[in-house]
Amino acid sequence: xxxxxxxxxxxxxxxxxREVPALxxxxxxxxxxxxxxxxxxxxxxxxxxxxMVAGLEFPSQGEVKVGGAVVRAPGPxxxxxxxxxxLFPWKTVAENIEFGLKSKGVANGARHETIARFVELxxxxxYENAFPHQLSGGMQQRVAIARAYALDPAVLLMDEPFGxxxxxxxxVMQEELVRLARRNPRTxxxxxxxxxxAVYLADRVVVMTRRPGRIREIIDVGSVRRSERWDRFERIxxxxxxxxxxxxxxxxxxxxxxxxxxxxx
Amino acid sequence: MLxxxxxxxxxxxxxxxxxxxxVPAPFLPAPLAVAQRFAELTQRPxxxxxxQQHLASSVLRYLLGFGLAAAIGVPLGLAMGWFRWLDExxxxxxxxxxxxxxxxxxxxAALWFGTGVGGPTLxxxxxxxxxxxxxxxxxxxxxxxxYIEAAQTLGAGSWxxxxxxLLPASVPSIVAGLRISAGLGWQSLVGAELIVASSGIxxxxxxxxxxxxxxxxxxxxxAIGAVGFAIDAMLxxxxxxxxxxxxx
Numbered sequence: 143x144x145x146x147x148x149x150x151x152x153x154x155x156x157x158x159x160r161e162v163p164a165l166x167x168x169x170x171x172x173x174x175x176x177x178x179x180x181x182x183x184x185x186x187x188x189x190x191x192x193x194m195v196a197g198l199e200f201p202s203q204g205e206v207k208v209g210g211a212v213v214r215a216p217g218p219x220x221x222x223x224x225x226x227x228x229l230f231p232w233k234t235v236a237e238n239i240e241f242g243l244k245s246k247g248v249a250n251g252a253r254h255e256t257i258a259r260f261v262e263l264x265x266x267x268x269y270e271n272a273f274p275h276q277l278s279g280g281m282q283q284r285v286a287i288a289r290a291y292a293l294d295p296a297v298l299l300m301d302e303p304f305g306x307x308x309x310x311x312x313x314v315m316q317e318e319l320v321r322l323a324r325r326n327p328r329t330x331x332x333x334x335x336x337x338x339x340a341v342y343l344a345d346r347v348v349v350m351t352r353r354p355g356r357i358r359e360i361i362d363v364g365s366v367r368r369s370e371r372w373d374r375f376e377r378i379x380x381x382x383x384x385x386x387x388x389x390x391x392x393x394x395x396x397x398x399x400x401x402x403x404x405x406x407x
Numbered sequence: 408m409l410x411x412x413x414x415x416x417x418x419x420x421x422x423x424x425x426x427x428x429x430v431p432a433p434f435l436p437a438p439l440a441v442a443q444r445f446a447e448l449t450q451r452p453x454x455x456x457x458x459q460q461h462l463a464s465s466v467l468r469y470l471l472g473f474g475l476a477a478a479i480g481v482p483l484g485l486a487m488g489w490f491r492w493l494d495e496x497x498x499x500x501x502x503x504x505x506x507x508x509x510x511x512x513x514x515x516a517a518l519w520f521g522t523g524v525g526g527p528t529l530x531x532x533x534x535x536x537x538x539x540x541x542x543x544x545x546x547x548x549x550x551x552x553x554y555i556e557a558a559q560t561l562g563a564g565s566w567x568x569x570x571x572x573l574l575p576a577s578v579p580s581i582v583a584g585l586r587i588s589a590g591l592g593w594q595s596l597v598g599a600e601l602i603v604a605s606s607g608i609x610x611x612x613x614x615x616x617x618x619x620x621x622x623x624x625x626x627x628x629x630a631i632g633a634v635g636f637a638i639d640a641m642l643x644x645x646x647x648x649x650x651x652x653x654x655x
Contacts, residue, residue, distance in 0.1 A: 196556075198556050198559070198560070216559035216560045217562060218560070218561055221560060221561070222557070224553060228554060228557040229557075230571075230572070230575070232575040233575075241561050241563070242562055242563075245561055245564070289561070293561065
């Protein structure tokens with residue numbers, strides 16, 4: 143049971159002594175093993191949505207449930223991959239991956255097996271004893287994804303995980319994430335402002351309005367992906383060439399354009 | 408190189424003034440006389456012990472007092488940085504006590520723990536404790552929230568957050584605090600021994616003074632300075648090693 147349910151979720155922020163709404167009336171269900179991406183203009187509260195599922199922030203109105211229980215605290219059943227990786231700089235690659243396993247009380251032998259498996263899966267062989275600052279951004283994010291996946295979480299929360307990477311690395315990581323998600327499907331909530339990334343990765347794309355963030359439209363990408371058989375293609379650029387892909391992307395772009403401030407043109 | 412030049416010019420000026428005859432020898436003993444006296448103190452016991460033995464008993468008290476200050480101050484500071492309630496209980500007490508100079512504890516230190524090891528140890532503790540605690544606390548409070556959040560989402564409880572995140576993230580701040588602690592502790596020790604103690608460098612100096620042997624007092628000062636310098640040099644090296652390991 144790992145369904146994520148937002149019901150009537152609102153979030154207020156204090157700014158200059160006044161209560162400002164950041165999110166308003168969010169109703170959204172992310173089904174078991176569904177991959178949902180949220181896109182929206184910056185400041186629309188999409189990261190706040192993710193943080194409320196993680197238990198790092200709490201709604202002012204409504205409630206967020208995971209697996210039927212209201213979220214009250216962070217926990218290893220909901221692993222988070224942060225934009226700035228948030229790897230522990232004083233721990234090696236292996237120790238970073240090990241951290242959550244130790245917190246969960248996984249026995250020594252099983253821990254090392256799991257570490258070895260994810261090191262291999264994410265192509266980190268030979269870097270087990272390196273410190274994060276010795277790795278490139280792309281490698282660091284692989285470690286962060288390995289650290290999250292190693293916990294075998296029911297829910298995976300990704301907050302612009304590729305936002306800090308260069309375009310090429312980003313493409314590689316997107317393809318790898320698709321491969322990983324096919325092999326180990328999880329309930330995923332994925333925050334991004336990159337429309338193509340959202341369409342490429344997600345089953346459904348949620349488009350949000352600018353502040354106060356509301357849901358503008360939810361686009362079912364999964365049905366198009368299945369009917370157009372995007373899975374035939376290994377590479378992201380082949381998928382992005384499909385008329386069906388372009389159509390969806392343009393549609394979402396238009397929705398986001400509506401949200402732009404007049405002075406942003 | 409420049410620091411050596413500084414020492415050399417101080418030494419030359421000292422020798423020049425002493426040998427000019429303007430200042431009587433008991434007021435300012437010449438460097439050579441001090442060196443001679445120092446050598447003598449290493450051979451022959453003065454007020455019961457040789458200078459090495461006095462130094463050893465000072466260092467023992469110091470290690471005890473400083474060790475206790477670090478062993479209590481650092482964990483308490485980290486815990487205060489994590490548990491708001493603990494912070495609210497301890498901080499007012501701590502703020503009230505920290506501005507009492509360590510030397511002011513001498514009468515109670517002597518009364519409660521005697522003039523042997525216990526009394527001076529308490530005085531050192533009082534000198535060394537505040538920076539150890541404050542720097543650990545500040546270090547813990549200013550840890551980047553994303554590391555704490557990452558740990559929590561990876562299932563870490565308070566114990567693991569404190570030991571695996573707050574502690575390592577605060578190491579630079581803690582080590583800087585311990586360097587200050589070490590200096591203040593060493594200064595407090597000598598101050599305490601001037602008043603309460605039956606051995607130690609401070610005690611040697613007091614007895615030197617009452618015997619009007621300024622060369623003895625000066626020997627004590629040199630020993631204090633040398634050991635203080637050595638302690639700081641060791642901690643500086645530890646600090647540099649930690650920074651190097653972290654690749655900064």
